[in-house]
Amino acid sequence: MDYRQENATAGYVYIISNIGSFGPDVVKIGVTRRLDPQERIDELGSASVxxxxxxxxxxxxYDAYSLEAKLHQRFNDKRINKVNNRKEYFHVSIDEIEKVxxxxxxxxxxxxxxxxxxxxNQSLALEH
Known part of the structure; x- marks a missing residue:
């Protein structure tokens, strides 16, 4: 039996960035219950960026949703979209997240x- 069936809150919190799309020090803090969390990241990167x-x-x-909520709360003052909390992007350095x-x-x-x-980086190199 899959651990996720036994524990509906188990999963992965992911911290990702996309400097080409959003610039430095902008991260998305999200959660997925997929066995391979990279699938979710690939999905996000194939759409609108x-x-x-x-x-x-x-x-x-084992309590990924709680961990995600705690991180969102911790960095709430650095949230980019102050109106829609479903947008999980924050202007925060990786160093700061790592310390937390x-x-x-x-x-x-x-x-x-x-x-x-x-x-x-390949795109930047081709410009020069």
Whole structure:
């Protein structure tokens, strides 16, 4: 049996950026219950943005929705869309997010600070 059937709140909180689309220090903090969280990121990057998203962290949690809500609350003053809270974009540095996540001792967080931004950087190189 899949752990997600037993625990409806289990999943991954993801922290992603897209510097080519939104500039530096803009991240999306979201949640997915998919077994492969990268599928969700690929979906987001294939729709309405010119470049793919970079993943800074996938954080597995048995209470992923609660963790996501706590992070949204923590960075609420850095929320980009102050009107629609369903828009999960924040103007915050990766370093600041990483420091906050260090407070959660029970989580295993594999953090990637520097976005690869492969397509964006290739596009910039082709301009020069």
């Amino acid at each position: 010119p470049f793919k998203f970079d993943v800074h962290a996938f954080i597995f949690s 996540l260090e407070e959660y001792k029970d989580l295993t967080v594999d953090f990637h600070e520097i976005p690869e931004a492969v397509e964006y």
